Amino acid sequence: MTESGSELCSLSFETLIERVRACTLCCHMLPRGPRPVVQLSESSRILVVGQAPGRKVHETGVPFNDPSGDRLRQWMGVSRETFYDERRLAILPMGFCYPGTGKSGDLPPRPECADTWRSELLARLTKIELTLVIGRFAHAWHLPDRQGSVTDNVRAWQQYWPAIVPMPHPSPRNNLWLRKNPWFEQEVVPRLQDRISQLL
Structure with a gap:
């Protein structure tokens, strides 16, 4: 099943989400089969953009239901x-x-999701701050004006503030990065917590 942009625009939000959760576009490429895991509402004020569900999230169907x-x-x-x-x-x-899973962790996200669904889903999230x-x-x-590496992007967080916060992945695999970059938890995290508290 493929979806065109014009077809997606004509769907109600509820029907769009149903289509996303029933998506099987790249089922032949997924070792454990398709199980799209998303959480969103037209009233959502904060958007969390991760990479792709891990094995535990796939098993439970609950996003970020893991140490990350x-x-x-x-x-x-x-x-x-x-x-x-x-x-x-x-x-x-x-x-x-x-x-x-690849040699050094989970494989990259399949590109079909973003190519097919992302623009229309983001267009519906009009309350995100x-x-x-x-x-x-x-x-x-x-x-679009990213600095280069993840570290460079995160260091430039004030360039995107207060609408966007570039972040490292919270995976335990990133413990070394966090030890090498203590400024993230010292400087960025407190500001992030204050901003989230204001919005919620």
């Missing part, structure tokens, strides 16, 4: 209850399904 999510919620200063309230917070990864952009694939889409 625990750290992300800590950075944001929110509870699980708040984080999973779609009326407040949308979660729209670059790839909606678990892409499988803050977007957290996590990892290099999300940076590539959401930061």
